[in-house]
Amino acid sequence: MSRRTFIATTTTAGGVAATAGLAATPSGPAAASSAAAEEVAAEAPPAGRVTLSVNGDRHIVMVDNRTSLLDLLREHLGLPGTKKGCDAGACGACTVLVDGRRVNSCLTLAVRLDGAKVTTIEGLAGDDRLHPLQQAFIDxxxxxxxxxxxxxxxxxxxxxxEGRTGSDAEIREWMSGNICRCGCYTKIVRAVEQAAGRK
Structure with a gap:
């Protein structure tokens, strides 16, 4: 076998092997799509189904397990009355009632509230009348x-x-988790007193 014949034979065999390898490995848009699907599946965060009552309406939602109650209310249920302030539980702007107790919704995971009853600012007024505390804030x-x-x-x-309205000092203490950057604390205390029947 001459040198020329040997090189020609080897090159042909190598080309056939390479072609077979390419045929076995997906390429092009199909391969990219498959790889992207696998990557998304691997990176998709765990989700859970939550059933809860918000302002008297029953909701069943699928949410990322990391979703806060605040984001569930604002982004999934369209209730923007609850405000996102510090998003760290320090300012109280996101306070809502869960089963009658006040919580910072930015620190509360939505998936932990299955079966809970949530009340937001949108759910306080009824029959076209403001809640007594809403009216007191205006007054x-x-x-x-x-x-x-x-x-x-x-x-x-x-x-x-909770019955924490026995005095101005008690109201201030139990409302201390809510920050007002405008400094309306004295009038806020008066409003709580009015709604509690102390004024």
């Missing part, structure tokens, strides 16, 4: 910019239900 002019007001009112409702 006492207990807000300026208004951003913290929904959380203040929800916390105030919880404070009244």
């Amino acid at each position: 006492q002019d207990a807000f300026q910019c208004g951003y913290c007001t929904p959380g203040q009112i929800m916390s105030g409702v919880g404070c009244i239900k």
